[in-house]
Amino acid sequence: MRVAVVQVGYGDGEPVAERTDRVAAMVRGLAGHDLVVLPELWAPEGFAYRGWAERAEGLDGPTMTAMAAAARDAGVVLHAGSIIERAAEGADPGAQGRGLWNTSVLLGPDGARLATYRKVHRFGFGEGEPQLLEAGEDVVTADVPRPATAGDDVRVGLATCYDLRFPELFRRLLDAGARVVLVPAAWPAARVAHWTLLGQARAIEDQVFVVACNTAGTHAGHAMGGFSQVVGPTGEVLAEAGEGEQVLSVELDVDGLDGVRQRFPVLDDRRL
Numbered sequence: 001m002r003v004a005v006v007q008v009g010y011g012d013g014e015p016v017a018e019r020t021d022r023v024a025a026m027v028r029g030l031a032g033h034d035l036v037v038l039p040e041l042w043a044p045e046g047f048a049y050r051g052w053a054e055r056a057e058g059l060d061g062p063t064m065t066a067m068a069a070a071a072r073d074a075g076v077v078l079h080a081g082s083i084i085e086r087a088a089e090g091a092d093p094g095a096q097g098r099g100l101w102n103t104s105v106l107l108g109p110d111g112a113r114l115a116t117y118r119k120v121h122r123f124g125f126g127e128g129e130p131q132l133l134e135a136g137e138d139v140v141t142a143d144v145p146r147p148a149t150a151g152d153d154v155r156v157g158l159a160t161c162y163d164l165r166f167p168e169l170f171r172r173l174l175d176a177g178a179r180v181v182l183v184p185a186a187w188p189a190a191r192v193a194h195w196t197l198l199g200q201a202r203a204i205e206d207q208v209f210v211v212a213c214n215t216a217g218t219h220a221g222h223a224m225g226g227f228s229q230v231v232g233p234t235g236e237v238l239a240e241a242g243e244g245e246q247v248l249s250v251e252l253d254v255d256g257l258d259g260v261r262q263r264f265p266v267l268d269d270r271r272l
């Protein structure tokens with residue numbers, strides 16, 4: 001499975017519409033990959049929470065419409081990162097009645113929605129997400145095709161940024177059959193050592209591939225950490241970005257995963 005990770009860099013000065021065009025052009029340039037992954041909240045900005053309500057949109061809003069067209073043009077499965085999702089008219093606004101979520105969207109090579117995932121663990125220590133957004137309730141996996149390379153569909157699990165600190169979510173993704181977990185993020189430079197270590201830990205303990213796509217640049221006073229990485233099921237780092245905007249391209253031996261788990265059958269020793 002050929003995967004591209006687009007570590008988008010941005011600052012406050014770039015209008016959202018311009019960034020959307022720029023990211024769409026990057027996705028179009030990645031034809032030949034099976035799967036392209038973008039970071040968390042790259043359009044509304046990960047830490048610019050005071051502007052989120054204004055930038056919130058539906059799943060068919062401008063960001064996902066542009067990303068669906070880009071996925072179609074490139075012929076790739078696109079994890080389009082996340083948006084601040086606004087509940088559709090008349091839809092359930094969630095337990096706290098806010099009607100806003102941090103929602104990741106997975107699009108097929110025809111631009112159709114394959115899955116959505118509302119971030120379960122809200123980050124912000126009382127500010128930002130816990131104050132403004134609803135918490136997601138569902139563990140989400142999806143079977144994705146491999147449009148570029150031959151092979152069976154691959155079951156991927158979805159998680160977002162701060163979720164990386166909660167291994168129980170990853171166990172549930174494993175138990176739901178995930179072979180690859182996709183983790184878009186807006187993880188700051190201040191704690192980037194946690195980002196890389198936790199991504200590797202989740203891959204090792206669950207014997208899955210972890211595709212962790214972070215943000216670069218500085219916005220809303222926060223320097224983002226970069227260092228996106230793709231980690232294999234034994235913890236080996238298959239590809240790693242630096243601090244700035246960068247695209248990684250890597251081949252995942254998803255068909256070899258069963259062999260890895262058979263040769264080191266640690267998951268058989270779980271005590272449930």
Ligand SMILES: NC(=O)CCC(=O)C(=O)O
Pocket residue numbers: 040046123160161162163165185186187188191194
């Ligand atoms: N956007 C986030 O979820 C940031 C998470 C973070 O900074 C941390 O866990 O540390």
